[in-house]
Amino acid sequence: MDREHGPDRLGRVPEFDFAASMRSFRKDMDALNEQARAVRHLIAAAGVRVESEGREVAVTVTYDGRLVGVEFLPAAADMEPADQAAAVLDTYERAVVTARRRAREVTAHLVDPRQSLDAVLRAAGYEGESGAG
Numbered sequence: 001m002d003r004e005h006g007p008d009r010l011g012r013v014p015e016f017d018f019a020a021s022m023r024s025f026r027k028d029m030d031a032l033n034e035q036a037r038a039v040r041h042l043i044a045a046a047g048v049r050v051e052s053e054g055r056e057v058a059v060t061v062t063y064d065g066r067l068v069g070v071e072f073l074p075a076a077a078d079m080e081p082a083d084q085a086a087a088v089l090d091t092y093e094r095a096v097v098t099a100r101r102r103a104r105e106v107t108a109h110l111v112d113p114r115q116s117l118d119a120v121l122r123a124a125g126y127e128g129e130s131g132a133g
Helices: 018-044 074-078 081-110 117-123
Strands: 048-051 057-061 067-072
Touching: 018 117, 048 081, 057 081, 067 081
Parallel strands: none
Antiparallel strands: 048 057, 057 067
């Protein structure tokens, strides 16, 4: 080879111990998974159920605002469909705000204040946007 494009002599390439590298990787992943398990448990607690102000509907969301449940309560029986829909949307918006606030509160002691909550949650195996960060 010419000097412009690489060495003119072959050198010894150090051996790579793939098995040792994988053992180290597994050990690191086990430690991260153990930390993530605690965070996942705390995040699950951040899911919330919120009832509409008139108690017509109840909406349940995850920490990041994913809708996981809608209940039409007895008071919804006398409502027009458009009013029911409006109650669901209004309650959903309130539930998202509440869930995000609770997620931040629950994880605040685990998070470096310079790091976004989204990054921590992604590392813990959650997707989506928390609205934090």
